[in-house]
Amino acid sequence: MNTADTSSPNFLHHAGATSAVPATNLRIAVVGAGPVGLALGLMAARQLPRADISVFDARPADKDVSGDPRVLALSLGSVQMLQQLRAWSANTAQPIQEVVVSQAPPGTLPFPVGGEPRVRISAQEEAVPMLGAVQSYGAVVAPLQRAWFEQAALEPARLHTRFGTPVTSFKPVNGGVEVDAGIVESFDLAVVAEGGVFAEQARKTIARDYGQTAWIGTVTLEGARPGLAVERFTRQGPAALLPLPPSADGAQRAALVWCVDSRDDPVKDLTDAQRLHVLSSIFPPEIGRLVAVTPMKAFALGLNAERTLARDRTVRIGNAAQTLHPVAGQGLNLGLRDAYALVHALKRSESIEAALRRVEFQRAPDRWSTIAVTDFLARTFTWQLPGLPTARALGLAALQAVPPLKSFLARQMMFGRR
Numbered sequence: 001m002n003t004a005d006t007s008s009p010n011f012l013h014h015a016g017a018t019s020a021v022p023a024t025n026l027r028i029a030v031v032g033a034g035p036v037g038l039a040l041g042l043m044a045a046r047q048l049p050r051a052d053i054s055v056f057d058a059r060p061a062d063k064d065v066s067g068d069p070r071v072l073a074l075s076l077g078s079v080q081m082l083q084q085l086r087a088w089s090a091n092t093a094q095p096i097q098e099v100v101v102s103q104a105p106p107g108t109l110p111f112p113v114g115g116e117p118r119v120r121i122s123a124q125e126e127a128v129p130m131l132g133a134v135q136s137y138g139a140v141v142a143p144l145q146r147a148w149f150e151q152a153a154l155e156p157a158r159l160h161t162r163f164g165t166p167v168t169s170f171k172p173v174n175g176g177v178e179v180d181a182g183i184v185e186s187f188d189l190a191v192v193a194e195g196g197v198f199a200e201q202a203r204k205t206i207a208r209d210y211g212q213t214a215w216i217g218t219v220t221l222e223g224a225r226p227g228l229a230v231e232r233f234t235r236q237g238p239a240a241l242l243p244l245p246p247s248a249d250g251a252q253r254a255a256l257v258w259c260v261d262s263r264d265d266p267v268k269d270l271t272d273a274q275r276l277h278v279l280s281s282i283f284p285p286e287i288g289r290l291v292a293v294t295p296m297k298a299f300a301l302g303l304n305a306e307r308t309l310a311r312d313r314t315v316r317i318g319n320a321a322q323t324l325h326p327v328a329g330q331g332l333n334l335g336l337r338d339a340y341a342l343v344h345a346l347k348r349s350e351s352i353e354a355a356l357r358r359v360e361f362q363r364a365p366d367r368w369s370t371i372a373v374t375d376f377l378a379r380t381f382t383w384q385l386p387g388l389p390t391a392r393a394l395g396l397a398a399l400q401a402v403p404p405l406k407s408f409l410a411r412q413m414m415f416g417r418r
Helices: 035-047 076-084 137-154 272-282 331-348 352-380 388-401 403-415
Strands: 027-031 052-057 071-075 094-096 098-103 118-122 132-136 159-163 169-173 176-180 184-187 189-192 206-222 228-233 238-244 252-261 289-293 297-305 314-316
Touching: 027 035, 027 176, 027 184, 035 052, 035 137, 035 331, 071 076, 071 137, 071 238, 071 331, 071 403, 076 132, 076 137, 076 331, 076 403, 094 238, 098 388, 118 388, 118 403, 132 137, 132 238, 137 159, 176 189, 206 352, 272 289, 297 352, 331 352, 388 403
Parallel strands: 027 052, 027 189, 052 159, 098 228, 189 314
Antiparallel strands: 071 132, 094 132, 098 118, 169 176, 176 184, 206 252, 206 289, 206 297, 228 238, 238 252
């Protein structure tokens, strides 16, 4: 992701209008004040300095979001974006210095040299300060929200905080869109950034229930390498450990995402002690020793995506545009890249329609390659094909053996497909 260009446009225009309209008259509604919506609102406020921007969210403005413990995996490009927005809290983040992807037996091969096939990507090899970072949802949203409030306080005439105001519908009208938030208002553009989880979403144009459940929790470790993230392919599905900052007493911790078959769920009836025993048998030795696991929550997994980001003057970004399987950890990062592309398209285009066409064109390679890869990986765990685990292990070994290909994958995970 290229975040260096911060120049501002001279004018934006209404497509379909008989004359050019200065950006002073561009009214944008941002619906959803999660990480993607707030990031877009901040970028638009700073890079479209004459646009009128309203940020809507159902939660009240005085609600403390900082304690939300849900864990987010941020790519290096996302970290750089938050730094540029002056909304990055380094002291609450755990940098990822190394990622190891491997496959649990059966399916490993008796390689005489190097042992079990795996892909190992490190920040040192890629000459970057980190591959990404892990942070709680609250630790991401709270600085973004604070930065938005500060920006809105500086420019109250054009930046409006509409928290505690749920939006119920959108209606396209000539040259704009009507947003119903109790009172119907007209905007030139509505950006929907409210996502939610797969199980609670209305089905979009492309929808697939994977029949898988993600069990989410936190584990305590001993002897783990700081900054190590691990993904392990099992017969049931992928299991991942994402490094977390140490607890208050200094204990090493990691966020757990454990994906299994919903129809034959091997996790739900286990006690915490039994889950800890199974997890200890799944993950490779380099994670250290698993000593505790918290009670876990379960989420249904599926793909739910729009074919296009824009319809009329309404744009969907982030989880509102595509909800993905967590196998590659790219959902939030894809949404932040959506936000970046939209703001820059509005800044550089001669009309709103031209900007939306530009966004569709620019985002297509990154969106569809990410959707395709995560969808393919998620579905392979439901295929009962002889030799599939072995084929996956061979693929990991081949990827590790070709450094340029591995580096290409690492760069795509850090910055997306450009």
